[in-house]
Amino acid sequence: MIVDGAFTLQGPRGVVWDLLHDPDVLVKTLPGGERLIRGADDTYEGVMRVGVGPVTAAEFSVTVKLRDKVPPERLHMDVDGKGGIGFTRGTAAVELVEQAGGATLMKYRAELLVGGRIAAVGQRLLDAAARHMTRLGLEALNRELQRRLAGGGAP
């Protein structure tokens, strides 16, 4: 499954870059994010509770490793998630482009493999669900960005 798109964040690129490294911010922007801690080597580990529609929210443990970073322009993520109803693995590329007026365009492209029961039964809905969750996450990230810019620095 490929999830790609672009989203305009209303804030400067440097601040967006910092937010993308702040586990306390990310846990609030991940849909269903419950906890997230930053380990060594830009590795983040956390727990999400994900449910869409008829699927009761189920726990996933997620590991994200950031690599090939070119601050504050681009980074790659290796994503690995496991839960009782399925798993996902893949990579994502994120690019931040400065826009006129101090905004930042985030371009993203993730190639994800989804398996397990959720993929066997819900295949036709995975793309829509992934887009839905991506949008929720980016809107939440933009809200956190506005809080940060408004001076609510500490989350």
Place this chain on the structure above:
Amino acid sequence: MKPASFVYHRPGTLDEALALLAEHGGDAKPLAGGQSLIPAMNFRLARPAILIDLDRVRELAFITTGPDGLRLGAMARQREVERSPLAARAAPLLHETLPFIAHPQIRNRGTIGGSIAHADPAAELPAVALALDARLHLRRADGARWVAAAEFFTGLFQTALTPGELLVEITVPAPAARSGWAFEEVARRHGDYALVGVAAVVTLGAQGRCERASVALLSVGDGPVLAAQAAGLLAGQVPSSALIRAAADAAATRDIDPPGDIHASPAYRRRLAGVLTRRALTRALDRAQTA
């Protein structure tokens, strides 16, 4: 293929059902026909703690007409509505669409309200409710409200229903004079989830101009999608094949942003949406012109 354990309630009246929903809120799931919920529970994807079976709430199984149009109780079975001469006269688009839903065995159990409240993006009834500008009656133990279909569907399997609230009735306005309708869909096999579907309603006015057009698509987004650009192109115009083509193009390219899956890529869904919208509008306008 057995569900996780749950508490089962089988109220005999609407008041009892609403009281149970008020008591249990978001932990409880109404069971309205079980053709989507039960498979999801058997796969243990859905694990509701409490089921409130509406099967015995017979007061919600009505099919009747009133000054506002066709009135369907949420628990009216899809098959009953399909075979109701009253419903066929009062809502011909609905009548034309029902046979596309899954299979007769499923329509025997599946309910009108269950499908609409479930809000599957590939389901036919939400799109038809949208195209027909249906109004939905939502009740809770301590209140009630009416919601237009356009406000009811809010996202992927998301509706305006809040915990404790139950969809109890769907009202479909009577067709206007000189109106026509059509439903089109493509599925890999009859009864499968449609790759794309289109419900269209048009009303002609003076000098054969299109007074109103309503086009709703399914399986192309998070929920049923109203093709506003396509409808806007038709409004106030004398229909022609070129105009229909332009509206279908608008529906396919501007009104939707379809997802892909192993059966159909986004580009293929767009192509289908254009073709099916053209066919649906052509048939709907033909019907309106001969009405």
